[in-house]
Amino acid sequence: MVIDGKPVSIREQGVIEKPFGRLLHFEADLTGRRPPILVVAPLSGMRAEILYDMILGMLPRHDVYCLAWKDAADVSARDGPFGLEDNITYVVEMIRYLGGATHVIGLCQSALPALAAAAILAEDPVRPATLTLLGGKLDTRISPTRIDLLTRGLPLAWFKNYVIATVPASRRGHGRRVYTGSTELMMLSTYLFRHCASGGELLAKFLHDDGSDALGHPFFRLFFSIDDVPAEFFLDTVARVFHQAALAEGRLAWRGTKIAPERITKTALLTIEGGMDDISGPGQTQIAHDLCAGIPSERRGHLLCTHAGHVGLFFGCRWRKEVLPHISRFIRENGN
Structure with missing residues (x-):
């Protein structure tokens, strides 16, 4: 990539390999x-x-690391299985590996495990310096979107029966139960169709790719790059995040211990939401400030990008011009 007018070589290196x-x-x-940053990718199928x-x-x-699935x-x-608690465990392990000066970013699905990990490490010498949450689903009862209402309105048994399948013998994970990539592809296609019909954010990105490297990483290909998701994790998420609002209700546990965001006192917290986000409604991420009551007011921040949708919070011109400068400034002001 070109930085300050000069070409700079970027090497994507695997640091830790886990199952x-x-x-x-x-x-x-x-x-x-x-400053080191850990981006926790959402485990969503994309x-x-x-x-x-x-x-x-x-x-x-920033010195950037990414926990990818x-x-x-x-x-x-x-x-073996991989559920929501295992998802949180991976985030905790990566923060401990990178050290206490790390700035953690969680978005969409990964906002909850990122916040949970910060709570688990709240009194640990190795804890995040800052925690930034973008478009996260911390309490889907707030400004519920279509996907929130649909997921909360269907019993867990429906998901077990209709969107969970067994990996065939042709794949290495044969016999494993998964939420299939084909189902996620159908969901993404429906979501895209709705944006095309309504003139939403995705239509604009497909007509004009506003990514910084549209040739090397075209939005169309990235948007439809999908994976299968462990069934245990998917069903845990439906039950604990959508049906029970377990984190907001104080009932989310990790290894038998209640996750208590109010214990976070030394990690600075920034929340960012899109005013036009139809995946995580406005307020679903900002609720983190109520949950993390122990963080001093001077070490908090919130940004509402009025005209940004969900994807615009991390991809394209709004990300680079509105969101990124805000995050960089927050990290600079609150770094250890």
């Missing part, structure tokens, strides 16, 4: 101090490649 995920480091030939525009935007001023259909059934 269901990997920690990637985006090494850049740059001098000077750059591959972490959709975050490349986000990562490219941060690289000039593997296609569950390629994870051997011998590696």
Whole structure:
């Protein structure tokens, strides 16, 4: 990529390999101090490649790592189940590996495990310096979107019967139960059709790719890059996030211990929402400030991007011109 008018080589290096995920480091030939950032990719069926525009935007001023997830259909059934608590465990482990000066970013699905990990590490010497949550689903009862109402209106048994399948013998993970990529593709296609019919944000991005590297990472290909998701994780999310609002109600547990965001006192918190977000309604992320009552007011921040939709919070011109400068400033002001 070009930084300050000069070409800079970027190398995507695998740092940690685990059965269901990997920690990637985006090494850049740059001098000077750059605060470390851990981007936690959402485990939603959409591959972490959709975050490349986000990562490219941060690289000039930040040392960027990304926790990316593997296609569950390629994870051997011998590696066992992977649920929401395991998802949180991976985030905790990556923060501990990177150290206490790390700035953690969670978005969409990953906002909840990122917040949970910060709560688990609240009194640990190795805890996040800052936590930034973008378009996260922390309490889907607030400004419920179509997907919130649909998911909350269907019993868990419906999802078990109609969207969970067994990986076939042709894949390494044969025998594993998964939320299939084909189902996610159908959901994304329906979502895109609605945006096309209403003139929404996605239509604009498909007509004019506003990513910083449209040739190398075209939005169309990134948007439809999908993976299978572990069935245990998918069903845990339906039950605990959508049906029970477990985090907001104080009933979300990790290894038998209640996750208590109010214990966070030394990690600064920034929440960012899109005024036109039809995936995570406005207020669903900002509720983190009520949950994290122990954080001093001077170490908090909130940004509402009035004209941004869900994807615009991390991809395209609104990300680079509105969201990224706000995050960079918050990290600079609240770094350890």
